[in-house]
Amino acid sequence: MTKAMTDAVHQRVIDWFSEAARDLPWRRPECTPWGVLVSEIMLQQTPVVRVLPRWELWMQRWPTPADCAAADPAEILTVWDRLGYPRRALRLQSAAAAITSQHGGEVPQNAEELRALPGIGEYTAAAVACFAFGAPEVVVDTNIRRVHARVFSGAALPGPTYTAAQRRLAHELMPATHDDGGVRACAWNAATMELGALICTARSPQCAICPVADLCAWRAAGSPPPTDSQRTRGQAWQGTDRQVRGAIMAVLRQRSPVAAAAVLEGLDLPEASADQRRRCLDSLVADGLAVRAGEPGSAVEQIGLPGTV
Numbered sequence: 001m002t003k004a005m006t007d008a009v010h011q012r013v014i015d016w017f018s019e020a021a022r023d024l025p026w027r028r029p030e031c032t033p034w035g036v037l038v039s040e041i042m043l044q045q046t047p048v049v050r051v052l053p054r055w056e057l058w059m060q061r062w063p064t065p066a067d068c069a070a071a072d073p074a075e076i077l078t079v080w081d082r083l084g085y086p087r088r089a090l091r092l093q094s095a096a097a098a099i100t101s102q103h104g105g106e107v108p109q110n111a112e113e114l115r116a117l118p119g120i121g122e123y124t125a126a127a128v129a130c131f132a133f134g135a136p137e138v139v140v141d142t143n144i145r146r147v148h149a150r151v152f153s154g155a156a157l158p159g160p161t162y163t164a165a166q167r168r169l170a171h172e173l174m175p176a177t178h179d180d181g182g183v184r185a186c187a188w189n190a191a192t193m194e195l196g197a198l199i200c201t202a203r204s205p206q207c208a209i210c211p212v213a214d215l216c217a218w219r220a221a222g223s224p225p226p227t228d229s230q231r232t233r234g235q236a237w238q239g240t241d242r243q244v245r246g247a248i249m250a251v252l253r254q255r256s257p258v259a260a261a262a263v264l265e266g267l268d269l270p271e272a273s274a275d276q277r278r279r280c281l282d283s284l285v286a287d288g289l290a291v292r293a294g295e296p297g298s299a300v301e302q303i304g305l306p307g308t309v
């Protein structure tokens with residue numbers, strides 16, 4: 001694609017975003033960097049619609065990193081509720097503790113310092129630096145990878161892993177920062193992500209209303225189906241340990257502590273074997289999401305959220 005075409009893609013996607021972007025609370029000017037960080041952690045693997053009420057509650061309860069750092073871990077896990085992957089909640093609290101003790105309670109501004117916080121990876125560090133502080137970091141999530149793959153590489157899907165070639169492409173595609181200090185670069189990140197979330201979706205891209213339809217390499221190639229290597233296997237849920245772990249956590253959020261046998265036998269998951277239930281309970285304890293008192297498997301074994309046993 002020529003530079004003129006790339007510039008046109010930038011302009012059209014950014015213009016589209018200024019009209020079509022969802023009004024999300026973490027995008028509003030009054031949102032604090034802490035609010036942006038919380039949103040980025042919650043949005044990993046969880047859709048916006050499920051994150052919104054939890055984010056609101058979290059920010060009411062813990063408006064600053066220091067508030068979150070001082071909270072009871074059981075309450076952290078209760079407010080996290082069913083967002084899934086609850087280790088994220090404890091990692092977020094660990095990051096809040098590091099921000100409080102090492103950065104005077106202020107979320108650090110650059111990606112390198114953000115990356116050094118517990119539980120903060122490359123994507124989250126870049127996203128917070130960009131969306132909270134306007135730093136022109138290269139932000140690449142699944143939605144952005146898909147838009148890049150379709151528009152610039154003519155591929156139906158980007159494949160399951162972020163490759164070196166995709167990383168190179170993402171860097172090459174970043175708008176120059178010398179004129180505006182990165183305003184356009186950050187807008188490009190946000191706009192491309194939104195285009196992937198709303199228009200250029202994985203299963204049913206809405207090419208008819210896409211602002212770059214006439215510039216899209218995948219469309220120009222006749223929208224070929226994904227190859228086997230481009231497909232990402234959908235994550236199963238039914239019958240998995242994740243489902244069983246989630247069901248145990250749901251019980252513990254209601255009642256903690258509680259007799260372990262009552263939790264395991266009371267799960268409404270007929271297909272989950274006793275071995276699977278026990279394995280999942282043990283893994284929650286190993287992950288620090290639950291604590292235990294009494295010998296495992298004994299009649300006196302109690303289980304609860306951290307700090308309740």
Ligand code: SF4
Nearest residue numbers: 200205207210213216
């Ligand atoms: S034309 Fe279709 S495939 Fe190409 S970017 Fe737009 S929505 Fe995605």
